[in-house]
Amino acid sequence: MGFEKFLFYVFALILIFAAVRVITVRNSVHAALFLVLAFFTSAALWLLIEAEFLAITMVLVYVGAVMVLFLFVVMMLDLNTQPLREGFIKYLPVGATVAVIIVIEMVLALGSGYFSSESYSLVARSADYSNTKELGSVLYTFYVYPFEIASVILLVAIIAAISLTLRRREGTKSQNPSHQVLVSRDDRIRLVNVPAEKKH
Amino acid sequence: MNFVAPDFMPVLPEIFVLTMACLVLVVDVFLEQQQRHITYGLAQVTLLATALLLLLTFARVPVTTMFGHYIKDAMGDLLKFCICLAAAAVFLYSRDYLRQRDLFKGEYFVLGLFGVLGMMIMVSAHSLLSVYLGLELLSLSLYALVAVDRDSPVGCEAAMKYFVLGSLASGMLLYGISMVYGATGSVDLQVIADVIAKQGTSNLVLVFGLVFLVVGLAFKLGAVPFHMWLPDIYQGAPTSVTLYIGSAPKLAAFALLMRVLVDGLGAFQNDWQQMLIILAVLSMALGNLVAIAQTNIKRMLAYSTISHVGFLLLGILAGTPEGYSASMFYAIVYVLMAVGAFGVILLLSRTGFEAENIDDFKGLNDRSPWLAFIMMVVMMSMAGIPFMAGFYAKWVVLQAVINIGFVWLALVGVVFSVVGAFYYLRVVKCIYFDKPEQSESISISRDVEIVISANGLLLIILGLYPTALMTWCSTALLN
The missing domain is CATH 1.10.287 (Helix Hairpins)
Known part of the structure; x- marks a missing residue:
């Protein structure tokens, strides 16, 4: 087994682990962080097949921009996931049956050797x-x-x-930079004549 | 690398719509609320000019350009022409409705135009890439349009549902596309067809991809069992948006089925025929049966849409040129009927009042005999009463199905359209035989009245003389 193949299996295992954790952890911030890990490792897989542009774009766009935004939203919103879990046990048998059938079908269709590495070897560059x-x-x-x-x-x-999302509401205290720039000294400063206090 | 610039002339209608949509977007920014009619006028000019452009450049022979991503042929041009006219009618009917609800904003028209552009791209798609991108452009515009009334909780809920389910459908479609690409090595529909012709239809991966493609397309069409989103969105969206969603996109969806299933994966006809039979039978059954129980007319029309989609699929699954042209005729007539039905609902609504329930149509004949007559024509046409366009459309589709030997399927279609006739005629009964609950007269502007009259009369004319449109459809498909 070559070193490259070893690396592939390491990254692939981390990827699968991270992807499973995304949907199984309870804390949504942790889930988002596991998604970052999943993106990172899939970028590494792309590097292994010499698709360096895709790998770097993956890290820049997904990890750098999309996931940061995701984390922000997840942290800002106080999501109550309890209602989402309602009925999970109730629908589990049906869902699991359908999922198992689909997985079996997918394995039969895709495992037929059509996408094996023999028929799709890397082009050496x-x-x-x-x-x-x-x-x-x-x-x-x-x-x-x-x-x-x-x-x-x-x-x-x-x-x-x-x-x-754009709304112009009355009475919001938002800043208007052009108005701020136009302000002159007279608008803000009022000179008040305060008589000096008498000496005791 | 050897690069020769592609021929841009065939893409001219799309380029024109895009340019004008951007122009409308920019012009609208500089307008005051009272001048919003300029945006509306520009949008109408765009649509009518595009329709004219399509007529002038009507394709005699199919031309493929943009390196196989774009095709200009007679079927595409005819469908795009109908899409432009349908969208123009939609904008016209919506105008007063939007004004009364403070929704008369530039976004509605700009997003509407971008949606039309998406539909045109779908109709002219010649690669799976442009199929997907056109679909996304249309869907994205529709999601935003459904939520255009931001303060309506029902509207926002509908938009959210549409967005989530639509994304799921796009995912299915993309997965199918990736499988087909993996198996054939190309996204160009012509190349895909050639490769399949060479390697045969035994490839399991291709069938696997086909299943996901059909699921994705059925989702977008609203065929049972992928119809869950349709009633909620039809009911929740502002009626003017429901009118938009319910009309022109069906033409684009028809074109998409033709391009992907017939042009690209035509060799797998035996496989997709079975899938479409299941979808068609379920759609006709569930659509017609559930529609009976509805009291909200928008929801009722949503279920009726599902049943019409079933009929549309009947023609395509026949797999013969006759079936395809029957289906195309059905799609065009359906759009005419949908525009008419939702148009009347829009015209009955006023400030602070939505004509949403079937009861709101009670005694319409006493309030506005002409509008009542048009609604009756539309309902009878949808039900498939003889001498209406809808009857002939159903007739040719059933004929195509019988000609390939599926008599039982035609019987199922007939039985369920008889069931369907009940709820269409109930609306007619409401209009003519019930006492009105409101007495206000209905005021319609002159231009809207002319167009909606033409719309209704066209359904009668097409019912009496269907041959002209039918010939157009079949010659367009022969090329």
């Missing part, structure tokens, strides 16, 4: 091969249409987020 550059060169040429649609989806997401 030279050391100066940059898959970032390769991705960029197809992303903006052959995939320009999907790429543009993705940008429109992001635009719609911005519009949706703003239109759903």
Whole structure:
């Protein structure tokens, strides 16, 4: 067993462990942190197959941005998970049966050897091969249409987020920087003539 | 690397809609609330101009461009044309309703336009990537539209449900897409079809992917057993948004089924035929039976949508050109009926009053005979009464199913549409034979009246002379 294969199994085991913990721990902050671990190890798996761009993007975007936001939300909201657990035992037999059937089917379909490493071996590349550059060169040429649609989806997401959350309420004490800048000395300072106290 | 810029001309309608949607978005920022009608006008101009553009550039032969991600063909152009007109009618009917509820905001029209863009991308998709992205663009716009009335708890709940279930469906679809990609090595539907033709249909991974694709698409269509979201969203969303969700997206969903199942995975027809039979029978049964028990007309129409989706699937599962064109005809007529039905509901609502219950239609004939007549036409067409467009649509679909030897399936369809006739005719009974509970007369602006009259009359005309539209549908599919 080569060192690479050994690394793969180490990372794969950590990944599975972290993924299982995400849905089994009670504390939602812990769950989010286990998700970070899962993202990290899957990035490591990508590094092993020399997809370094995807690995770095995974860490930057998911761990760096998405999960930090997630943690913020989880910590800010005081979620009561008790109602969510209601009926868990009641629905467990049905859910478990369906899950087991699906798992068996998936194993039968996917374990048929179609995706085995023999039929999908890694293509060997030279050391100066940059898959970032390769991705960029197809992303903006052959995939320009999907790429543009993705940008429109992001635009719609911005519009949706703003239109759903932006409210101008009366009486909020928010700051208006342009008003603050325009303030002159006379608006704020009033000179009061205070007569000096007499000496006793 | 050898790169030649693709031909942008076929994509012109999409580019136009995108540009105009961005323009409307920017213009709207600079408008005062009293000038909001400019946003509305620009949105209408966009839709009508796009429809005109599609007519002018109507595809005689299919053209694939954007490196296989986009196809322009007659089926796509006809469907996109109908989508634009349906969306224009939706905006028109919604205008006064939105004004009365303080919802007459730019976002409604901008998101509506982006939704239309998403539908056009879906209709013209020629790769699984554009299928998925178009669907997401449409869905995202719809989620936001459902929540457009932010202070309504029902609306927000509906949006939340739609978002969570819609994401689940997208996940299913993506999983299926990844399997198909893994098995064929391409996302281009043409290449997928070629690869399958070469390697045969014995690949278990492909069938596995197909199951997830069908589940994802059924979720989006609202076919039983993936229909749970539909009644709640139809009822919870503002009626103008329900009108939007219930109309044009069905055309796009039809196109999506055609592209993915017929064009891409046509070799697996035996497999998806069985899946669609289950979906169709369950949809027709549950949709029609549960609709009987409803008192809320929006909810009733939601269940009726489910049953119509079942009929739509009947034509596709026939797997013949005749069945496809029957299905396409059904989809177009269904959109006409849905726009008409929800349009009347919108027109009956006033400030502070939602015409949501079937009881609100009591004695409509005394209050507005013409509106009552149109509602009757729409309901009778949905029920499939002869000489209405809905009858002919059901007729051709059933004929296609009988022609491939599934007589029992046609019988099931007939039985359940008879069951369905009950609740449609109950609305007609309410309109004509019950005493009105309110006496206010209904005021409608002139342009809305013209369009809704045309909408109702079109259902009669198409019922009497269906051949023209039917020929368009079948020639569009032959190309």
